[in-house]
Amino acid sequence: MMLDLDGRRAYAYTGGKPFDAARPAVVFIHGAQHDHSVWALKTRYFAHHGFGVLALDLPGHGRSDGPARHDIAGLADWVIGVLDAAGVGRAILVGHSMGSLIALDAAARYPDRAAGLALIATAAPMTVSDALLDAAREREPQAIGMVNQWSHSTIAAKPSSPAPGFWLQGMNQRLMERVSALGEAQLFHTDFSACNGYTEALDRAASVRCPVTVLCGKRDVMTPPRAARALTDALRKTGVQVRTVELDGGHALMSEQPDAVLDALFAFALECAEGQ
Numbered sequence: 001m002m003l004d005l006d007g008r009r010a011y012a013y014t015g016g017k018p019f020d021a022a023r024p025a026v027v028f029i030h031g032a033q034h035d036h037s038v039w040a041l042k043t044r045y046f047a048h049h050g051f052g053v054l055a056l057d058l059p060g061h062g063r064s065d066g067p068a069r070h071d072i073a074g075l076a077d078w079v080i081g082v083l084d085a086a087g088v089g090r091a092i093l094v095g096h097s098m099g100s101l102i103a104l105d106a107a108a109r110y111p112d113r114a115a116g117l118a119l120i121a122t123a124a125p126m127t128v129s130d131a132l133l134d135a136a137r138e139r140e141p142q143a144i145g146m147v148n149q150w151s152h153s154t155i156a157a158k159p160s161s162p163a164p165g166f167w168l169q170g171m172n173q174r175l176m177e178r179v180s181a182l183g184e185a186q187l188f189h190t191d192f193s194a195c196n197g198y199t200e201a202l203d204r205a206a207s208v209r210c211p212v213t214v215l216c217g218k219r220d221v222m223t224p225p226r227a228a229r230a231l232t233d234a235l236r237k238t239g240v241q242v243r244t245v246e247l248d249g250g251h252a253l254m255s256e257q258p259d260a261v262l263d264a265l266f267a268f269a270l271e272c273a274e275g276q
Contacts, residue, residue: 015047031097035062116272153250
């Protein structure tokens with residue numbers, strides 16, 4: 001579905017069904033150098049089981065017009081603009097990696113718009129090494145290869161729908177290369193810089209007023225579970241419901257543990273929808 005935001009296109013995949021703003025809405029926000037397709041299994045299931053789905057291509061990614069935003073707060077504002085354009089009052093915000101920071105910021109600064117907050121492979125702060133920032137700026141193919149390797153906990157993860165030629169690392173590599181080819185110059189560096197520069201996560205947590213679930217990968221070397229503890233502690237201090245789930249996988253949890261992620265998200269969404 002294409003939406004108009006001040007004359008620029010914003011793309012949202014709706015899970016194979018027309019979007020219905022009268023249904024409980026779930027917004028899926030991808031991470032750095034990705035697009036809506038990382039949510040394929042989850043969005044189709046949600047859309048066919050009672051929810052209105054908006055899986056976004058962030059600005060400058062995939063089918064959404066640029067320019068790319070250079071900071072997390074700007075991306076959060078853009079997400080709220082998408083909700084306005086789609087006629088959605090409140091939504092459950094689901095974010096992976098960089099997307100988790102965007103979802104957190106939106107839920108904190110627009111508490112009336114967030115019915116729930118799901119953070120996948122998150123960290124606070126989400127620092128990026130100087131070496132990786134430099135590679136993303138000067139040697140993007142090398143940076144893509146590095147991140148693709150670090151995102152997966154094994155070279156031979158078995159997906160929930162195994163088939164000949166089904167290679168998770170290869171699929172993710174091609175996706176990042178495609179986002180690079182279609183997007184603006186140095187997009188990977190722009191995304192990483194936004195993550196690295198976001199120092200407000202713990203302060204923002206104090207303003208969250210909706211239920212929260214946090215999904216971590218036990219073997220995640222990019223955002224290990226310990227990197228999310230300060231954030232979960234800050235969220236719990238607000239008195240909101242916070243649930244943490246650790247899954248046996250790496251940073252690419254949606255592909256390495258697709259069924260477990262779907263089960264956790266759908267159970268959480270049902271609870272949030274009932275509470276509205």
